[in-house]
Amino acid sequence: MTGAQLEKILKKHDNQSSNILAILQDIQASENYLPRKTLEEVSQRLLVPLTQIYHLATFYRTFSLTPRGRHVVTVCTGTACHVKGAASILNNLERELKVQPGETTTNKEYTLETVNCLGSCALAPLVVIDGTYHGRMLGTTVLSMLKGEKKGASKKS
Amino acid sequence: MSEKELVRFQIDGLEVEAEKGQMLLPVALEYGFEIPHLCYHEAVSPYGACRLCLVEVTKGGRTRMTTSCNYPVDAGIEVATATENVLRARRMILEMLLARAPHSETILTMARSAGIEETRFPIIDDADGCILCGLCERVCREVVGANAITFVNRGDKREMAPPFWDPMACIACGACVYVCPTDCIKMEEQGDERTIVRWKRTLKMQPCKSCGKPFAPQFQLNWIVDRVQLPKDFFELCPVCRKQKK
Ligand code: SF4
Ligand code: SF4
Ligand code: FES
Ligand code: FES
Numbered sequence: 001m002t003g004a005q006l007e008k009i010l011k012k013h014d015n016q017s018s019n020i021l022a023i024l025q026d027i028q029a030s031e032n033y034l035p036r037k038t039l040e041e042v043s044q045r046l047l048v049p050l051t052q053i054y055h056l057a058t059f060y061r062t063f064s065l066t067p068r069g070r071h072v073v074t075v076c077t078g079t080a081c082h083v084k085g086a087a088s089i090l091n092n093l094e095r096e097l098k099v100q101p102g103e104t105t106t107n108k109e110y111t112l113e114t115v116n117c118l119g120s121c122a123l124a125p126l127v128v129i130d131g132t133y134h135g136r137m138l139g140t141t142v143l144s145m146l147k148g149e150k151k152g153a154s155k156k157s
Numbered sequence: 158m159s160e161k162e163l164v165r166f167q168i169d170g171l172e173v174e175a176e177k178g179q180m181l182l183p184v185a186l187e188y189g190f191e192i193p194h195l196c197y198h199e200a201v202s203p204y205g206a207c208r209l210c211l212v213e214v215t216k217g218g219r220t221r222m223t224t225s226c227n228y229p230v231d232a233g234i235e236v237a238t239a240t241e242n243v244l245r246a247r248r249m250i251l252e253m254l255l256a257r258a259p260h261s262e263t264i265l266t267m268a269r270s271a272g273i274e275e276t277r278f279p280i281i282d283d284a285d286g287c288i289l290c291g292l293c294e295r296v297c298r299e300v301v302g303a304n305a306i307t308f309v310n311r312g313d314k315r316e317m318a319p320p321f322w323d324p325m326a327c328i329a330c331g332a333c334v335y336v337c338p339t340d341c342i343k344m345e346e347q348g349d350e351r352t353i354v355r356w357k358r359t360l361k362m363q364p365c366k367s368c369g370k371p372f373a374p375q376f377q378l379n380w381i382v383d384r385v386q387l388p389k390d391f392f393e394l395c396p397v398c399r400k401q402k403k
Contacts, residue, residue: 036321051298051307054320058309065321 001031001038010045017046024056024063033064061115069104069111073097073146076126078117084124085138090114092139110146164232169239181225181236182210190238193247193267194226195254195338196290201299203227206290207338208250209267213237222246244271252276258286261339286341287317293333293342301332302384306356324358328377365395372396 009026013019023042027034034057043050057063073093077086090101093112097105104111118126123135127142134145162177168185175184180203185192195207203226210225215235222242237243251268256278258264268276291308294317298304305327309318319327329351334344343354349371352359362371363378372395382391394402 049298049304050320050326051294051304054309055307059311 001027001035003041005030006038006041006045010042015046017048020046020048020053021056021060024053028063032068032070033066036065064111067104067108069109071109071130071146072111072113072128073142074113074115074128075101076116076118076124076128077114078121078124080117080121080124081126086125089125089127089137089139089142093142096143164230166230166232166234166236168236175230177231178229181212181214181228181230183226184230185212185225185236185238192225192238193271195263195288196292197226198292198296198336200336201292201295204291204295207254207288209247209254211243211246211250213240213243247271248273253278254288256280257284257288258339258341259284261286261288261341263338263340264288286339288339289315289317290338291317292336292338293317296332296336297327301328301330303328303330303380305358306333319356319358322357324353324356327353327356327358328380329353329358329360329374330377363392365398366393367398367402368395370395 006027009023009030012026013023020042023046024034027038027042031038039053039057040050042048043053057065075081075086075090075093077090094100097110097112099105099110099112101112101114115128118128118133120126120133120135123133125135125137127134127137129142129145134142163174164177165172165174167173168188168190171188173184173188182192182194182197182203183199192210192212194210196204197210205224205227208224211222212225212228213220213222213236214228215237216231216233225236225238248271251264251271251273253276254264255268255273255276259276259280289308294306294308297306303326305324306317306319309316309320319325329344331344331353334342334353341355345352345354346362349362349364350359351362351374360374360376363373363375364371373392378392381387382389
């Protein structure tokens with residue numbers, strides 16, 4: 001992130017340290033992750049200790065400290081989804097994308113993640129692709145959706 | 158500041174008096190009651206992390222269990238420090254703490270005196286004794302002002318660490334070493350270097366201009382000089398030689 005870009009974000013939030021979460025969200029949205037250098041700059045500019053920023057950055061699921069892929073695939077592994085076969089979906093994706101949860105494919109296309117319950121257990125097993133919820137999934141369906149061959153029933157998050 | 162209001166209330170039937178809004182734990186301790194506690198220290202704000210200081214408080218006819226270190230006292234409350242409920246809950250907490258810090262003398266002693274020989278919980282594989290009480294972080298932030306460490310991640314990945322595991326802000330003062338209830342932060346000195354082992358911070362020490370003995374990390378001295386705006390040569394001498402000069 002360039003200095004000018006950061007400047008714009010900080011200005012949008014009145015250079016207020018109390019807006020730190022919104023600032024981090026904007027950086028995440030723009031870069032797809034929170035670069036260390038940018039966080040250090042934010043810390044110096046707003047006089048917020050880096051410890052506090054790092055705490056927030058590692059606490060919330062929306063933030064990532066490593067670059068995320070262009071598409072984020074999140075498999076729900078909560079109880080209901082687990083019972084309905086989340087593990088096999090996850091296995092399928094791990095094998096095909098050659099990544100573990102939390103990792104990004106070498107071509108920076110996909111990031112695989114897991115989450116514990118999205119509150120839509122009736123639709124289990126659930127997979128979220130780029131923010132869109134897809135219910136009653138199968139490993140194979142997810143894969144073909146990723147390849148853009150098929151659109152599943154969806155509900156915007 | 159507004160005038161201090163004194164309130165009267167009861168602890169285990171004894172009539173006590175304290176400033177309104179003071180935390181219950183220090184008041185009870187001062188009156189000689191024994192309430193086990195690990196994450197409380199009078200030098201920093203309470204945090205309610207270890208849950209050991211549980212007591213039962215009756216207020217307006219209702220009784221509930223609460224941590225005493227962060228419970229502000231009020232007139233007329235009735236506190237019970239060792240009911241069957243409290244003791245049972247405390248034993249459970251001690252067993253859980255034991256699973257995290259199986260070698261901590263402090264916790265072992267507490268557990269034994271509560272009648273616990275061993276924990277029923279699986280001992281955490283790489284248990285390093287940290288019970289995530291947050292005392293080190295509060296001391297580093299509120300007392301030292303270095304802001305070198307923080308809680309990181311959440312759930313079972315939660316840990317205490319410097320940001321990016323880079324202890325760049327740590328001045329190796331050792332305050333966290335002193336305050337850690339499970340002794341899991343170690344400090345070592347070798348030659349002219351001091352290391353805070355847990356945070357992986359090693360700093361060179363400044364030799365005393367008179368006796369030549371290394372006495373404090375250079376980084377720490379510069380940090381203090383900077384913050385308090387002392388003359389640059391303020392820390393030339395070690396505390397011993399400084400006294401003699403006077
Ligand atoms: S030794 Fe480092 S981490 Fe510990 S209190 Fe001092 S500055 Fe903070
Ligand atoms: S290192 Fe010690 S003081 Fe710090 S959180 Fe862990 S147990 Fe508490
Ligand atoms: S367990 Fe997956 S949505 Fe609840
Ligand atoms: S001392 Fe009260 S919760 Fe730890």
